[in-house]
Amino acid sequence: MTNKKASRLxxxxxxxxxxxxxxxxxxVADYDDALAEQLNEQKHQYVKFSGEYFEIPTEMPFxxxxxxxxxxxxxxxxxxxxxxxxxxxxxFIELMLGKDFLAHLEQSKAGVxxxxxxxxxxxxxxxxxxxxxxxxxxxxxxxxTKIHG
Numbered sequence: 001m002t003n004k005k006a007s008r009l010x011x012x013x014x015x016x017x018x019x020x021x022x023x024x025x026x027x028v029a030d031y032d033d034a035l036a037e038q039l040n041e042q043k044h045q046y047v048k049f050s051g052e053y054f055e056i057p058t059e060m061p062f063x064x065x066x067x068x069x070x071x072x073x074x075x076x077x078x079x080x081x082x083x084x085x086x087x088x089x090x091x092f093i094e095l096m097l098g099k100d101f102l103a104h105l106e107q108s109k110a111g112v113x114x115x116x117x118x119x120x121x122x123x124x125x126x127x128x129x130x131x132x133x134x135x136x137x138x139x140x141x142x143x144x145t146k147i148h149g
Contacts, residue, residue: 045126047097047119050104054097060127064095082124082131084116096123 045056060068072084072092084092093115094102105115124131 047101047123049101049110049119050108052100052104054101054104056097056123056126058126060129061095067091067095096120 042058045058046053047056048054067088068082071088072082074081074083089112090102093105097105097119121132
């Protein structure tokens with residue numbers, strides 16, 4: 001009879017484990033498939049600079065976004081402005097455009113003003129942030145920020 005009890009307890013433990021696994025799977029939101037699908041559908045954007053083409057994400061990368069909102073966005077008199085701290089410019093450009101682009105930029109004749117007047121606003125606009133202060137061409141709502149400098 002003890003053997004029968006042990007096998008019943010083992011069966012009950014097994015069923016409890018199966019039930020626990022099923023409940024855990026139902027509580028998990030799985031975004032892997034959605035992300036893979038989005039990445040497959042994304043069209044690539046490129047920037048040509050110094051004779052080279054550099055791929056730019058069509059959506060603001062998470063690492064850049066956390067940096068940008070932590071260090072570069074300021075509210076002044078109720079308006080949102082972009083101000084990149086001098087000591088963070090190198091990191092800003094690298095996070096936005098990548099190490100390869102930054103290496104080409106360092107070898108080019110382009111200055112900081114060129115980068116922040118032409119390249120940065122165009123890419124920010126691609127990502128839905130109008131940093132030049134111009135009106136959006138589309139009807140989509142965009143954050144308006146201005147480059148401080």
